[in-house]
Amino acid sequence: MRFHIMTLFPEIFNSYFGESIMKRAIEKGIIEVFVYNIRDFSANKHKKVDDYPFGGGAGMLMTPQPIYDTYKHIVDTHNIENPRVIYLTPKGKTLKQGIVKGFSKEEDIILLCGHYEGIDQRIIDLIVTDEISIGDYVLTGGELPALILVDAIARLIPGVLNQNESFEDESFENDLLEYPHYTRPREFMGLNVPDVLLSGNHQKIEAWRKEQAIEITKKRRKDLYKKYCKK
Structure with a gap:
């Protein structure tokens, strides 16, 4: 299974995937994790990725162009058809084990980590297939929820957990x-x-x-x- 993570802060993911069960699963080739810096795909000469919201309001929004171009790079590079694109947001459906099981059957999953006040709605309309929340609270970005989701999905994939780490008797x-x-x-x-x-x-x-x-x-x-x- 391949996880593709779109983020403004790729360094956040390095240490987590370099340790323990996730590290072993990657080394065995059971899962692959690709992390993409959205800022690298900005067409702005200053690599700007945010702007003020139309209609006013507090904070900044992530602009659509860098996100869409990151997405296009992922699907074109890996030849992904009808990709499952998950946007981590407090407005999404609350994550449950049943949802995790459904995601674990996919070959590729693209995760979009929002920041600031969120992302331009047109990105949601164009590419997002699922909006997922990890709970009724607000974080500074989607990176922690993305890590939680990848961990929850990956451990259901055969071979990720060894014989002493079964999930069959766990909560839920x-x-x-x-x-x-x-x-x-x-x-x-x-x-x-x-x-x-x-x-x-x-x-x-x-x-x-x-x-x-x-x-x-x-x-x-x-x-x-x-x-x-x-x-």
Whole structure:
């Protein structure tokens, strides 16, 4: 799978993709990550990428030309037809695990990181297929949401997680939050690992984990619990 990230701040992505699971996935060739500096595609002699909004208002908007030319470079260079272009914005659909699963089936995904007060609406009309929000709050740019989205998608691609890093029992699978985890030592500051986890009885362990997942979901996410009960 190939991720193409359009941003004004490409350096933000270097350290993240050079570490841990993402680094291993890239080295194995399971995923590819291309980061494009929108400013490089500006036709302005000063490489300007923003301007004042028509009609007045606070802040600046990213202008359409550099973004569109970055997009054209991506699709032409990599021969991408009908690309999935995701704009990270508070106005978008809230990211859920089901949406992530859908994205994970794509061969190429283009992510557009906005900045300032946002981007010219004509770019959204022309190239954006999905507007995605990571929550009901506002950040200074789309770079952090883009990293979150790439991470969430990539870990669902076969081979990215090794055999000890399965996502099948994680939160939001089957509409349940994840059960508690314990490791050594058996006792820490007066708190003990539940006996069932030390029993060696895998059937009882699985039953305990499911019970815990149900109880945690019921207490913390009633919306998910209701969906689980309807199954």
